[in-house]
Amino acid sequence: MKRNRQQQENIDSKTRMEEDRVLPPALKQLLEWDVLITKRFVSFMLNFVPFRSLRTHCKVLEYSCHGIAWLSGWLAFCWMIDKPSWYQMQVNLFIGLITDIVMVALIKAATRRRRPAVNDDPFCIGPDKFSFPSGHVSRGVFIVTFLTWLDPVSFLLWPPLLAWCVALCLSRLLLFRHHILDVLAGIAVGLFNAFLISLIWFDQESCIWLISYMTDEKISGPEYGV
Template sequence: MKTSSRILKYTLEKDVQWTNYCVSLLSKYSFFKSLKINCKFLEISCDGIAWLITWTAFIWIMNSKALLQMQVNMLVGLILDIVVVAVIKSFVRRRRPVAIKDTLVIGPDKFSFPSGHASRAFYVLIFFTKLYSLNFVFLMPLTAWAVSVALSRLILQRHYILDIFAGAIIGVLEARFLEFIWISETFAINIAGLVSGSEEI
């Protein structure tokens, strides 16, 4: 037990050191200094509540049987991501590198491990490249967005490196799990009907 505790302590200390080193290194370059402004937009673009509300509105506005299966599966994955990250954060309770002063944070989101933004970004990336493949022209921008979101968490000092890597892995596993439980078109229509109170969509 003592050995495992020492290993964990050593790993966390190294994580803090490497994170501080990377942040210090990036801050020396004007490109990354200016990127901080874009990092705020990246942060908003991958916010969990924003995704949940926007995606639910997307389902409601489109009202399309052709898209419904994809939309419902995506929504299930987004809910799963929020729950998984919140549960892990509640158990681990690792403090963030720097306290967030410019954003209202409550509950598990006060904690750092794992990065919910990284998990969500990589879940979305795998979803639209493996589970519901978009045209290849969207592959590079989507990949660049996911990687940029993960990198922005480091630049803004919202997370440590280990938090970001763990988040990315969780996002990939969530997408693979969703692939395993993929909701059928008929079931998706039934779910949408129950939510909307309508028999048809």
């Protein structure tokens, strides 16, 4: 009873905050349509046993594209793997992870759209209290686009990468973390971020300098050794 009361209070609080904001009628109607379509879509998907069982794996998908996990994990990967031919991939992907977090945080702070009312994740703090756009989706789309277009990996890895990205997008809806427009906006932000990184792409020499600046142990030889 106490938990249900708290959830209802959270829903009422979110509703009041949405009502306090003055939105253009067309935008308000679009958001209401988005909420309705999202509920119908998720309810329809949960009628199928495979998608109901997928919900048990949605948290794993959520953690697989968490911003902190990717930043810390990629830094550790850059530190441990001493392979000059990978320096461009390591540096440019890391820069893309940072720009993704910055863009998503700025958009969330500007739009301040609340997550679906049924979302009761106690770990939603700061910008993560807001749902537009989906940071997990934007990050996942950027990573997959980076590894299939900007710095392509083996073609054999493309199917699992794409499957992971599609499953990630669906998981954000099945977990009631986002509405459909949030996911679509996340896809757009991820693609834009990949385009942005393609414009500011760091060449091999710049990447070697950055890595040598971070640690002397990574670079050896007469040109870069110290």
